[in-house]
Amino acid sequence: MNEDNTNMFLAKYAKKFFVYxxxxxxxxxxxxxxxGTSLPDTPNQIREKQQSQKEMIINxxxxxxxxxxxxxxxxxxxxxxxxxxxxxxKTFYRDDNDTLLVTMEYSGTNAxxxxxxxxxxxxxxx
Numbered sequence: 733m734n735e736d737n738t739n740m741f742l743a744k745y746a747k748k749f750f751v752y753x754x755x756x757x758x759x760x761x762x763x764x765x766x767x768g769t770s771l772p773d774t775p776n777q778i779r780e781k782q783q784s785q786k787e788m789i790i791n792x793x794x795x796x797x798x799x800x801x802x803x804x805x806x807x808x809x810x811x812x813x814x815x816x817x818x819x820x821x822k823t824f825y826r827d828d829n830d831t832l833l834v835t836m837e838y839s840g841t842n843a844x845x846x847x848x849x850x851x852x853x854x855x856x857x858x
Contacts, residue, residue: 790825790832793856799823801834804854808838817841821849825856832856 773781794801800820809815821837834856839849 790827793832794823794825800838801825801836801854801856803856804834804836804852805838807854808836808852812840813843814841817847830857 793803795805798820800823805818805820809818812818817840819839821839823834823836825835826833832855834854835851836853837849837851839847841847
């Protein structure tokens with residue numbers, strides 16, 4: 733008789749447990765998954781995304797091998813008498829929010845055959 737009472741108890745309350753506990757829990761989890769994918773980013777997440785995008789732009793502007801600024805290097809070589817003698821020495825940049833201030837030191841040979849070193853500066857929007 734005790735086993736029958738247990739089976740009746742389980743049959744009676746199993747449906748209620750499923751309807752009142754399991755189903756709402758599944759609905760809540762589904763709702764959280766749906767909302768979680770469409771919630772707007774927090775200010776920190778937005779800042780991190782912008783920072784990573786900016787780092788990608790900066791990395792594309794510089795040569796990964798020797799650190800020279802690609803556009804400034806091309807402009808310098810275009811203005812040199814003997815561009816094949818161009819030698820990059822060092823490059824620095826300062827990040828001013830949406831502008832990079834780039835300083836590049838290089839050397840080359842002039843029309844007289846003398847070696848000189850010089851610094852060039854540019855602003856690069858990022």
